[in-house]
Amino acid sequence: MSSSRRGAALALALSALLGAGSTAAAQVPVKLGVLADMSGIFSDIGGKGALEATLMAVEDFRKLPGSDALKIDVVSADAQNKPDISSGIARKWFDSEGVDVLVDLPTSAISLAVAPLVKEKNKVALFTASGTSELTGKACTPNSVHWTYDTWALAHGTADAIAKAGGKSWFFLTVDFALGHSLERDATAVINAEGGKVVGAVRHPTDTKDFSSYLLQAQGSGAKVVALANAGGDTITAIKQAAEFGLVDGGQSLAGMLLFISDIHSLGLQTAQGLQLTTGFYWDQNEQTRAFGKRFAERNGGRYPTMNQAGAYSASLAYLKAVAKVGSAKDGAAVVKAMREAGSFDDPLFGKTSLREDGRVIHPMMLVQVKKPAESKGPYDYYKILATIPAENAFRPLKGSECPLVK
Known part of the structure; x- marks a missing residue:
């Protein structure tokens, strides 16, 4: 190979390397924080299973076209079913650890305490384990998404x-x-x-x-x-x-x-x-729920998913799709708006699903x-x-x- 061709080849290789580096550097960072009861009376309902379901959602999101635009991290902590401890963890995550979204939130008291903080910091809360219908009533915020169920x-x-x-x-x-x-x-x-x-x-x-x-x-x-x-x-x-x-x-x-x-x-x-x-x-409702249930059980000692753990999966997956659409996780209200504007869609676990302006995700029960x-x-x-x-x-x-x- 002539020196000129070697030079051109070297320049092309260098350009490709630099291009790959710039692509990696341009990845949008997004960090999910699973704040669940890891050791108390609600740990079987959410707990480590909610964390595992969130990780499964990340895995499945990474199979989608364009998903490599996001650099996704997941962290977790034990909420200990105490609003003050949970609020402290959430504040630390938001202020110094780059967490963009909270998943699970094991009690209504915790959720009601954390919702104003999430709004203040313009992050997102995916309430997948909270029951009170107040979260979509007087306590609703533009940064809150109430998935899975509620008391109503x-x-x-x-x-x-x-x-x-x-x-x-x-x-x-x-x-x-x-x-x-x-x-x-x-x-x-x-x-x-x-x-x-x-x-x-x-x-x-x-x-x-x-x-x-x-x-x-x-x-x-x-x-x-x-x-x-x-x-x-x-x-x-x-x-x-x-x-x-x-x-x-x-x-x-x-x-x-x-x-x-x-x-x-x-x-x-x-x-x-x-x-x-x-x-x-x-889990035994249809082919999609059965596939998810068996996959989850294989990773969780034979335990099949609760509806809260299924909610953690579906909410995390929908959230990541919205972040990819917005192009950033920094404006939480904008991400929630994108989730709402996605309209009605067929969720693999909950069926026909959509997000209303009060933050309530509706699907069949x-x-x-x-x-x-x-x-x-x-x-x-x-x-x-x-x-x-x-x-x-x-x-x-x-x-x-x-x-x-x-x-």
């Missing part, structure tokens, strides 16, 4: 079905924080609308070990339905102890206002059979019943789908919304 949807699924089937008198056993209060409030409205009546209620602290005094009050009320307006370990403990007290044998029925497939697994079908609940996701042991064909084959609630009916309508973003 749960109440209008489970309470409505049970009330219409003849469950007219109710007693609430309610966890004393934002989630429980919202569940009781939203379900009470449904019960009253169906001509039923709430004859009593009692509130208990988070992570209660002994429900005996509360269950005695529920028995003494004479209510036909004892509603458990709590979640995670509290719900599991309450149901187990209710069985010991003979509530169901005595003619009362239990209504789990917020139950997850991990709860059913912990309870066992012998104890949980017949329970009705509302969920936004079930399902009313399911826990199978009898003889009906289950294997691990996590736990649900019979009784009804599918269309997206437009599953969540609180915008009419009369208290969210200041709704025109």
Whole structure:
């Protein structure tokens, strides 16, 4: 090769190398922070499974055309189910560690505390594990996205079905924080609308070990339905102890206002059979959900995904697509706007999905019943789908919304 050709070849190689370097340097940085209960009573619902689901979303995003424009990092921390600790972690992440978006947020109290901070810093919060419908009401922000479920949807699924089937008198056993209060409030409205009546209620602290005094009050009320307006370990403990007290044998029925497939697994079908609940996701619903569920289980010791973990996957994937469209993760409100402007799309786990101006992600919900042991064909084959609630009916309508973003 002549010296001139060698020089040209060298120049071309150098140009290619510099071009590759400039492409790498031009990658848009985006960092997701999974703030979940890693060690407490909600860890099976979200926890490390929520982190794994977020990592799966990143993997799947990287398969899409143009995804190499983003440099994606994921960090995680234990929220410890405490609003002050969670707010401190979020502030540190935002101020000094470059985190752009929060995923999971394990309790309503944490979410309500963190939402104003996210707005102040112009970041994004993907509330995939929070229940209170206040997040899309008075507490809505242009930086918040409420995925998966909320107390309005749960109440209008489970309470409505049970009330219409003849469950007219109710007693609430309610966890004393934002989630429980919202569940009781939203379900009470449904019960009253169906001509039923709430004859009593009692509130208990988070992570209660002994429900005996509360269950005695529920028995003494004479209510036909004892509603458990709590979640995670509290719900599991309450149901187990209710069985010991003979509530169901005595003619009362239990209504789990917020139950997850991990709860059913912990309870066992012998104890949980017949329970009705509302969920936004079930791994055995269709081919796409089954593929995700089996892939998730292979990475998580055989445990199949809860709807919160599915929510972490879908919300993270939608968020990354919006960042790629905007070209930056720095303006959180702009990213949320891009998510909303994407319009209705077919989410692989939740079906027909869209984001409203109040921050509420709407998608179909399902009313399911826990199978009898003889009906289950294997691990996590736990649900019979009784009804599918269309997206437009599953969540609180915008009419009369208290969210200041709704025109």
